[in-house]
Amino acid sequence: MNKDLDRRRAMGFSTVELLLVVAIVMLIAMIAVPNITRTIANVRMRASMTSLSGVVQNCRMVAVQQNRTMTTFISEFESGLIGYVKQAGGSTTLASTDPQVQLQAPIVDYEEPSGAGAPTGLTTAILGFTAITGDPSFNSRGLPCEYVSGNCTNKGFLRYFKDTSQTSSWAAISISPAGRIKRWFWNGRAWVD
Numbered sequence: 001m002n003k004d005l006d007r008r009r010a011m012g013f014s015t016v017e018l019l020l021v022v023a024i025v026m027l028i029a030m031i032a033v034p035n036i037t038r039t040i041a042n043v044r045m046r047a048s049m050t051s052l053s054g055v056v057q058n059c060r061m062v063a064v065q066q067n068r069t070m071t072t073f074i075s076e077f078e079s080g081l082i083g084y085v086k087q088a089g090g091s092t093t094l095a096s097t098d099p100q101v102q103l104q105a106p107i108v109d110y111e112e113p114s115g116a117g118a119p120t121g122l123t124t125a126i127l128g129f130t131a132i133t134g135d136p137s138f139n140s141r142g143l144p145c146e147y148v149s150g151n152c153t154n155k156g157f158l159r160y161f162k163d164t165s166q167t168s169s170w171a172a173i174s175i176s177p178a179g180r181i182k183r184w185f186w187n188g189r190a191w192v193d
Helices: 002-011 015-066
Strands: 070-077 080-087 100-102 107-110 144-148 151-154 156-163 170-175 181-186
Touching (some): 015 156, 015 181, 070 107
Antiparallel strands (some): 156 170, 170 181
16 A cells, blocks of 8 residues: 555656646736736836936926026827936937936826826815816926016916826825925825825
8 A cells, every 4th residue: 555655656747636726826916916916007207207306306496506497398209208408498309317216107298187087186186285287397496487488477386197008096296485396196086196
């Protein structure tokens, strides 16, 4: 009897045992892959918002250092969405020497959240100020302003961003009239920072 048991152990796994293990591994993979994909998209969105808020802060510092009004432009190019810094009222053409950051695709810029699964927008009550959309400028004192025809009126700004590979992956960047730059993320129920 011991010889039969030893011989069966030496033969390895049966086909049924092997198929059962493969089925379990496939089931675990089916559960894990969507979670991994969602996590990667969230990390990509957070990294892009951190980089973009860094370029906005860079714009502010350059405005103070150069004693002139500077603007952070957020524009769509063939390679994707790019945030870059230029002198306000000057050329808006992106140059390789401009401080810039490319957001990780597939992130799209929105004035207001819209479409399937879109969250409600950030309100004045949440932000603490009335925000405008558009490309934020900073004056020579480092305060955010709306640049129009040589005038720069102090304002607060708000821009929304969506990862188009996910249905509910939204983010926003707000700039208060005092110059506080804040990143916001939609968690499915509320805006959090």
